[in-house]
Amino acid sequence: MSSQTNPTILLLGTCDTKIAELLYTKSSIEDQKVTVLLMDIGRVQSSDPNIMITQETILQHAPSQKVDMSSLPRDEYINFLTQPAIDTVQFLVKSGNIHGILGIGGSCGTALATAIMQSMPLGFPKLMVSTMASGDISPYIGSTDIAMMYSVVDIAGRNSVLDMVLRNAAGAVVGISRGYLERLQEKKEPIRSAPKVRVGISMFGVTTPGVTKAREHLEEFFGKQGCEIYVFHATGSGGRAMERLIEEVQLDAVLDMTTTEIADEVVGGVLSAGDKRLCAATSKDIPRVVSVGACDMVNFGPFETVPETWRGRMLHRHNPTVTVMRTTAEECKKIAKVIAKNLRGVGDNTEGQRSIAKTKVFLPVGGLSMLDVPGQLFWNPDADEVLFSTLEKELEGSGIEVIRDERDVNDPGFAKRLADELCSLILTERKY
Structure with missing residues (x-):
């Protein structure tokens, strides 16, 4: 392990358009006795x-054909340079030559720099100063831990406001990179006779009581062996992050109580995690208990942003920035089919078929969320029955056990039952 005491920061930017701002940022970092590597991701x-x-x-990492990027349209230049840039930076990270990344840029620079950052490991320091950071930043963040800082003014010539922002960014990236380097060198993680069980759980506001009970039970059950719980907020990015950690073999088991992101994917809400939700655990063959928490709803932003098409539907203002819509029976049927398809691993007949014995599905007949119980706005047992019966039909012959439970998803007994089932699958897997 290196005895280096100060980190090295990779500074990303389009040097053909923002060299003055990049050099000022570089100087601000170097004032803190930190080394900076300036990397040019410009078109010219x-x-x-x-x-x-x-x-x-x-471009040494690019395909052999020579391309004059200055002649390419901006989108083509970004597409052409992204993978070679990722390969370049991944080499620097894996070899231990850099300990943090800072990017500054407008829309094009942000798209390219954050694509590079998204390929970096979770926990590796990543900070982006961007003109785009005050709007929808989900395309730039993806499923990783990029920190975004709004530039306030355009990055188009230095001024006192921009200089202040860039100085703050320099201080921030130095601080987090120093901490990262210290963790690498100190090896703080103790050696355990048995590794912790790492469990991912999906949660939404309307499934929080059930998830909390399940989490507490898992922590109590695995107390002697050790259990580390990762709760993912089912907001699209949360589901993608969980899928990514499963793919990277950073989770050992999943309690997927809240699969509402699939409802958004099917119906057209704003919190979809994509069409591959549930697929990672299927292909990685890990113990998994799944339920249908919050599949009674589709998510939109503030009420006025709900598409006109849906204005006549049953809507609930969850808070000033979130509006939810009750799913219909027909939508529930489609949701169930997607869940079943991704659980079975259709299209992946080798790995998909291996995982079925390690998956159990539980259906909370008493309600899918805090809003879908008797007396509440979204209570609709007929629509829920379509969801349940379709899942049962679609999973027939798959080897995946589907169990109905008369309680609702937030009932403490239901939550404990799911946690117990997952514990049993984990113990069988690990042969405790």
């Missing part, structure tokens, strides 16, 4: 002597 090659990683260096 720059010859500034401060650039340590040039466009030419990056």
Whole structure:
């Protein structure tokens, strides 16, 4: 392990358009006795002597054909440069030559820099100063831990406001990178005779009581062996993050109580996690208990943002920024089919078929959320029955056990039952 005491920061930017701002940021970082590697991700090659990683260096990782990026449209230039840039930075990370990344840019620079950052490991420091950081930043964040800082003014010439933001960004990236380097060198994680069980749980506001009870039970059950729980907020990005951690073999089991993101994917809500939700655990063959928490609803933003098509539907203002819509029986049928398809691993007949014995599905007949219980606005047992019966039919012959429980998803007994079932699957897997 290196005895280096100060981190090295990779600074990303389009040097053909923002060299003055990048050099000021570089100087602000170096004032804190930290080394900076300036990497040029511009469309036109720059010859500034401060650039340590040039466009030419990056393109050594590109396909053999020569391309004049300055002649490409912006979207094509970004697509062409992204993978070579990712390969370049991944080498720097894996070799331990950098300990944090700071990017500054407008829309194009942000798209390229954050694509690079998304390929970096979780926990590796990533900070982006962007003109785009005050709007919808989900395309830039993806499923990773990028920190975004709004530039306030355009990054188009230095001024006192922008200089202040860039100085703050320099201080921030130095701080988190120093902490990261210290963790690498101190090896704080103790050696355990038996590794912790790492469990992912999906949760939404309207399934929080049930998830909390299940989490507490898991922590109590695995107290002696150790259990680390990762709760993912089912907001689209949360589901994608959980899928990513499963793919990276950073989760050992999943209690997927809240599959509402699939409802958004099917119906057209704003919190979809994509059409591959549930697929990672199927392909990775890990113990899994699944339920249909919050599949009674589809999510939109503030009430006025709900598409006109849905204005006549049953809507509930969850808070000033979130409006939810009750799913119909026909939508529930479609949701169930997607859940079943992804649980079975259709299209992946080798790995998909291996995982079925480690998956159990529980159907809370008493209600799918806090809003879907007797006396509440979304209570609709007929629509729920379509969801349940379709899942049962679609999973027939798959080897995946589907169990009905008369309680609702937030009932403490239901939550404990799901946690117990997952514990049993984990113990069988690990042969405790």
